[in-house]
Amino acid sequence: MRIISQNYFNPQNFTASGAFSAVTKSIVTPPNSTATVTSSKVANPAKIPTHAVVYSAAAIALAAGTFFVGKGRSKDLTSKIKILAQNNEEIVARLGTEKDEAIKGLKNQIETLVTDNKDIAEKLKAKELEPEVNLKRARVVCENEQQFEIIENLQQKFVDSKKSVISFIEDINAAPQQIKEFLFAMTSDEVASQKFIKEVVANPREHEKITNTLLIKIGGEKDLLEWIFAPKGYQKAYEKYVSTLVQNAKSADELIKISPNWDYNLLKNKFSDYALGTLPSGFKDADSFRNIVSKLHKNEPLPNGIKLCGEVGFSASGKGHAVVEVNDKKYLIKFRQDYSQYDSGLAKRMQEWPDFSDRMNELAALKSDSTFINAQIDGYLNANQCKNAVGMHFYDSKSQASIYEFIEKFSPHNTSDLISTDADLSDLRKLGLTYNDLNEGNLVKVGDNIKILDSGETEFSDILRPGCPTYNFILPNLCGRSLQNSAAAITLAKLQKGV
Secondary structure, three states, X not given: OOOOOOOOOOHHHXXXXXXXXXXXXXXXXXXXXEEEEEEOOOOOOOOXXXXXXXXXXXXXXXXXXXXXXXXXXXXXXXHHHHXXXXXXXXXXXXXXXXXXXXXXXXXHHHHHHOOOOHHHHHHHHHHOOOHHHHXXXXXXXXXXXXXXXXXXXXXXXXXXXOOOHHHHHHHOOOOHHHHHHHHHHHHHOHHHHHHHHHHHHOOHHHXXXXXXXXXXXXXXXXXXXXXXXXXXXXXXXXXXXXXXXXXXXXXXXXXXXXXXXXXXHHHHHHHOOOXXXXXXXXXXXXXXXXXXXXXXXXXXXXXXXXXEEEEEEEOOOOEEEEEEEEOOEEEEEEEEOOHHHOOHHHXXXXXXXXXXXXXXXXXXXXXXXXXXXXXXXXXXXXXXXXXXXXXXXXXXXXXXXXXXXXXXXXXXXXXXXXXXXXXXXXXXXXXXXXXXXXXXXOEEEEOOEEEEOOOOOEEEOOOOOOOOOOOEOOOOOOOOOOHHHHHHHHHHXXXXXXX
């Protein structure tokens, strides 16, 4: 068998009916579902606009970083030599008659590959590894990859496997080009793509593993991003999935379980004065809770049955907070600091100018550490039972106020850098979030888990939940530091160099 060479796909020219040769198969998405797709061979690579991939690059880099830590540099060396072998079929052909010249050229290329890695270079020198031996070793790896006929046989393999799409891709031993074409065939089909995305988003904690599987199977970051952002790729199929999800959603809770970055006006217009979670019974109803929040603003006595524990406090981010006791149980209330509560004239003007009032509420909600942002993040984490989240019982959109569990027994947990914080909040990370606010008091240890008391300044990045125009937005971060952006910069730098 020959060594498999990598050809790049031109997603801009992809169409479901014309881009692949006339081979049509029935794609079965078990159980009991079929979809017809058409597929083809590929053309030239497409360029990806940098502004469209920053957060996707961050998701790829963060996922890959988690997956490959501790794998060892020997694996890195094997990978580099394998790539070198794949790109040097001409050298392989000449080994018989021009062995000395070929080996010399191969040695020079290996030296070039390892100039940025002294440890590997020293190992090569110390063991006096012969390039010819390494080349043979790389060829064995390549020949162990079973090469299927493009798309037709691969599709039939999928149909016969009776596996989910993800399980099939994980187990199949196909060339990267075939995997890429198979994925394009999947996302370009209206029915199959929606079943595929439903399968993907069902378990967000598996997304890092799935992302790394796709990175390996499809051929690297460049090919993965091309498939994500192509006209018939994953992004467009995901947008259709989200559009249908929003259209059919009966409550904001249904959306928050999927991701923590829903547009303020989308939620407001779709669900009006919506709530997240369930109001504890001691607070009676939403109007009673809003009355409590209003009295906390003005430092007025609370209604019967509601006891204020301590004083009402305000943070620099514009949030108020108070601990109250209801039916012998304590709760933490967080609320937006509404200045119209303190000035009757301002309150009157805001009532006279409803458009201005709406805009002020929107701007207040979109601050990086607002109760709205906190509620989306905490609601998402609670819906997915995150070990690093404090329990959030209820969020009221009209008052922009939330009710949280009150933690009485904890120990402080301080950290000085983003890397150790990311490791401490491993379950948060599995759900696609990275935490940036390292101020003292934001993290505490409760039992065996590190929990976040204030979730503002958290960023969300997941290549398999890339976000949709008009439906989602990028979570704000005013910390001035970002693990996500740093990871994105590394991936984008590699893409610029063609690595």
